[in-house]
Amino acid sequence: MADTPILKIADKVPEPTLRRLPWYLSNAKLMRERGEKYVSSTQISRQINIDASQVAKDLSYVKIAGRTRVGYEIDALIKVLEDFLGFTNMHKAYLFGVGSLGGALLRDTGLQHFGLEIVGAFDINPQLVGQEINGIPIYHSDEFEEKMKAGDVNIGVLTVPINIAQEITDKMVAGGIKAVWNFTPFRIRVPENIVVQNTSLYAHLAVMFNRLNFNQE
Amino acid sequence: MADTPILKIADKVPEPTLRRLPWYLSNAKLMRERGEKYVSSTQISRQINIDASQVAKDLSYVKIAGRTRVGYEIDALIKVLEDFLGFTNMHKAYLFGVGSLGGALLRDTGLQHFGLEIVGAFDINPQLVGQEINGIPIYHSDEFEEKMKAGDVNIGVLTVPINIAQEITDKMVAGGIKAVWNFTPFRIRVPENIVVQNTSLYAHLAVMFNRLNFNQE
Numbered sequence: 001m002a003d004t005p006i007l008k009i010a011d012k013v014p015e016p017t018l019r020r021l022p023w024y025l026s027n028a029k030l031m032r033e034r035g036e037k038y039v040s041s042t043q044i045s046r047q048i049n050i051d052a053s054q055v056a057k058d059l060s061y062v063k064i065a066g067r068t069r070v071g072y073e074i075d076a077l078i079k080v081l082e083d084f085l086g087f088t089n090m091h092k093a094y095l096f097g098v099g100s101l102g103g104a105l106l107r108d109t110g111l112q113h114f115g116l117e118i119v120g121a122f123d124i125n126p127q128l129v130g131q132e133i134n135g136i137p138i139y140h141s142d143e144f145e146e147k148m149k150a151g152d153v154n155i156g157v158l159t160v161p162i163n164i165a166q167e168i169t170d171k172m173v174a175g176g177i178k179a180v181w182n183f184t185p186f187r188i189r190v191p192e193n194i195v196v197q198n199t200s201l202y203a204h205l206a207v208m209f210n211r212l213n214f215n216q217e
Numbered sequence: 218m219a220d221t222p223i224l225k226i227a228d229k230v231p232e233p234t235l236r237r238l239p240w241y242l243s244n245a246k247l248m249r250e251r252g253e254k255y256v257s258s259t260q261i262s263r264q265i266n267i268d269a270s271q272v273a274k275d276l277s278y279v280k281i282a283g284r285t286r287v288g289y290e291i292d293a294l295i296k297v298l299e300d301f302l303g304f305t306n307m308h309k310a311y312l313f314g315v316g317s318l319g320g321a322l323l324r325d326t327g328l329q330h331f332g333l334e335i336v337g338a339f340d341i342n343p344q345l346v347g348q349e350i351n352g353i354p355i356y357h358s359d360e361f362e363e364k365m366k367a368g369d370v371n372i373g374v375l376t377v378p379i380n381i382a383q384e385i386t387d388k389m390v391a392g393g394i395k396a397v398w399n400f401t402p403f404r405i406r407v408p409e410n411i412v413v414q415n416t417s418l419y420a421h422l423a424v425m426f427n428r429l430n431f432n433q434e
Contacts, residue, residue, distance in 0.1 A: 012431050015424055022402040022420045026379045030403075033380055048404040086426030087419070104321035114419040115426060154429070162243045163250055179429045181421070185239040186247075187265040193432055197425040201416065202304070202331040203239045204398070207232055208414040209303030209332060212371070212396045214229050215410055 017058045018085070023048050024055065025081040032074045040071030087115040092153045093181070095121040096168050097160030098128050098138055101183055101201075105157060106133040118157065120147060141168075145175050154178040162186040234275045235302070240265050241272065242298040249291045257288030304332040309370045310398070312338040313385050314377030315345050315355055318400055318418075322374060323350040335374065337364060358385075362392050371395040379403040 024044055031039050041059060045052035059072075062084045066072045082088045090112075095102055098121050105111070106121060122141045123129060129140045139147060147153075156177040160168050165186040172180060179195035182188055185202045241261055248256050258276060262269035276289075279301040283289045299305045307329075312319055315338050322328070323338060339358045340346060346357045356364060364370075373394040377385050382403040389397060396412035399405055402419045 013427055018424045018427055019417070019420045022417060022423055023404040026402045027404075030380055049406055050404075085423040086430070087423070089426075091426060091429075100324065100326045104325040107317065107324065108321040109317045111418070111422070114422050116422055155425070163247055178432065179425050181425060185243045187240040187244075187267075189266055195425055195428040195432060197421050197428075199416070199418065199421045200236075200239060201328070203236045204414050204416045205328070205331050205333055206239055206302040206304070207235045208372070208396050208398060208412055209306075209308060210230055210235055211412040211414075212308075213303070215395065215412060 013061050017061060020050065020054075020058050021062070021081060021085055023050075024059065025078065025085065028072075028074050028077050028081065032078065036074055038067075038070040038072065039074050039077065040066065040069075043071065085115075087113070089115055090117050091115050091155055092117050092119050093155035093157050094119065094144070094147070094153055094177075095136075095157040095159060096123075096141075096172065097158065098123040098125070098133070099159060099161070102157075102159035103133055105159060105183075106136050109134065116155070119153060141171075144171065148175045148177075151176075156180050158182045158184055158188070160184065230278050234278060237267065237271075237275050238279070238298060238302055240267075241276065242295065242302065245289075245291050245294050245298070249295065253291055255284075255287040255289065256291050256294065257283065257286075260288065302332075304330070306332055307334050308332050308372055309334050309336050310372035310374050311336065311361070311364070311370055311389075311394075312353075312374040312376060313340075313358075313389065314375065315340040315342070315350070316376060316378070319374075319376035320350055322376065322400075323353050326351065333372070336370060358388075361388065365392045365394075368393075372398065374398045374400065375405070376400045 027044055027048055028039060041055040042052045045055045062080050064072060064077060064080045093116055095106060095118050106118060118136055121136055121138045122144050123138055124141050128138045131138050154177060156172040158165060158180055162184055165184045165188055169180055169188045169190060173190055173194055182196055182198045185200045190196055244261055244265055245256055258272040259269045262272045279297050281289060281294060281297045310333055312323060312335050323335060335353055338353055338355045339361055340355055341358050345355045348355050371394060373389040375382060375386060375397055379401055382401045382405055386397055386405045386407060390407060390411055399413055399415045402417045405413060407413055
């Protein structure tokens, strides 16, 4: 245990904090729109209904100093939060599987404002290969290894059918992808050094339906 | 505390369980495709790398009995899971805000296979109002209350800009919406009896970027 890399562990921000920080960011943007110049963690706390000490603790991960009584300067807070969350740095990604959801994500220009640029997509459907959606070229899946040689893409967005989810993941990882954004309801397995972010819209639907039925009983 | 509705509380399935059940479902579908007839919790456990006792515990919430040694009948397991998760029951929803992400969700036909039917959308953009996307009509936001009188919609999908997220949520709730699927990075506030499911793609991006940077350091 003596050689545990303490500094690296300190850099690993807890996931709940990372999920709350975008709330503070959107709140700060809203206040700037209203003409405010400063915001305190107490104000943020009141507006989004999260304990003030939690807000202050979360914000302690980002390197910004508040001033006594006035709080954080809003412009600076927005800038620091956007940088910290990785939204100002463009991260290039490939998307795998241009079905209904994959096509929808290619059309969502909002992702770019949060640091994700999908620079290409892969599919095997001859009606899609060679086409573009929203200016993003669709290549044949066999071209993936060749395309990866450019070396500037390290994120893969997974929107394939579940029966090939693992196979495509393995291909991605072999090709050099370091993070998989998994939109399938399939639990993919990856080597330890590969990041997986699961975003299953269907799992979220299941939670919502259950709570709705529960409330209506 | 004497009149706590114990049975209702028992019906409230823990969120982690609800998030894992779709994994078991997709795994069972995959095994059916491969020609299997039975699956045990041990098999599921091995395939998706979740502790077998956890799988068995999660599956104890859905009313299905496994048989000693052979496990669960796959067809029955799929049927019961789909019913339990609400995917076989069509839930009608309205979508609010036909921007980039909202438009993308209207085009995602996959949601229908998981029990969500978006039957209409609202916006104020004159170039959108009166149009259809994927067969789904776009109405002016002012028409919402009138449309709600049909009485068969109780879910609202929120994809508006953050500066009107709270205002539109309040309108939805006043109109009779019982569950809000919030795709905005804004933390909305609702009365206690209203269900909120947050699905912030941007928060998920933030987590992924942070983990990726951490691994690359």
